[in-house]
Amino acid sequence: MTLIITGSPRKGKYSDRIAEAYHEISGGELIYARDVNALPCKGCGYCRGKGEGRCIQKDDMQPIIEKVRKADTIVLVSPIYWWQVTGTIKNVIDRLYALDVDGFRGKKLVVIMNGGSEPDDKEYELLEGQFREMADYIGMGYSFLGVGTPEGQEEEFQRKLEGVRELARKNG
Numbered sequence: 001m002t003l004i005i006t007g008s009p010r011k012g013k014y015s016d017r018i019a020e021a022y023h024e025i026s027g028g029e030l031i032y033a034r035d036v037n038a039l040p041c042k043g044c045g046y047c048r049g050k051g052e053g054r055c056i057q058k059d060d061m062q063p064i065i066e067k068v069r070k071a072d073t074i075v076l077v078s079p080i081y082w083w084q085v086t087g088t089i090k091n092v093i094d095r096l097y098a099l100d101v102d103g104f105r106g107k108k109l110v111v112i113m114n115g116g117s118e119p120d121d122k123e124y125e126l127l128e129g130q131f132r133e134m135a136d137y138i139g140m141g142y143s144f145l146g147v148g149t150p151e152g153q154e155e156e157f158q159r160k161l162e163g164v165r166e167l168a169r170k171n172g
């Protein structure tokens with residue numbers, strides 16, 4: 001099963017459209033991180049100790065942690081905010097600490113980053129490398145796609161969505 005998490009605070013904008021194009025091909029489930037009440041990770045370690053995979057915080061995250069545990073492919077779609085993912089999706093990612101490294105091994109990670117700059121910008125190379133290293137570390141397969149989304153280029157964006165669908169056909 002494919003689980004897609006999209007991280008823009010803006011409803012119906014580029015990241016949502018990218019995630020929805022991917023989802024049309026892959027099936028599975030699409031989660032909008034902005035709709036998830038995900039408190040920041042406290043770093044207390046409860047989930048990896050006494051909690052045995054359960055977070056001590058009571059919000060929307062436990063069911064999502066369980067969905068990630070069951071998924072074969074995890075797709076993260078995020079706008080670039082200051083050369084990083086958004087805080088909206090980062091809160092969700094941090095809380096997946098509850099799965100520990102073993103909870104990810106053998107799964108596939110697909111990362112799609114969209115920024116105002118085109119993908120020849122250095123930031124995409126850094127993001128691609130950073131997620132690749134992390135995926136290697138936790139034993140996940142890995143694919144990355146950078147999508148430049150300068151405002152006002154709808155026709156060009158439509159063409160880029162074809163690249164997203166192609167990625168979904170390859171990775172599921």
Ligand SMILES: Cc1cc2nc3c(=O)[nH]c(=O)nc-3n(C[C@H](O)[C@H](O)[C@H](O)COP(=O)(O)O)c2cc1C
Pocket residue numbers: 008009010013014015016079080081082083084114115116117118123149
């Ligand atoms: C706070 C903030 C920081 C941003 N930082 C970057 C950046 O570092 N690099 C970049 O290419 N675009 C940056 N952008 C532009 C967004 O990544 C771009 O508009 C993106 O397509 C928005 O995605 P959305 O339509 O899904 O919300 C930033 C936008 C905001 C609001």
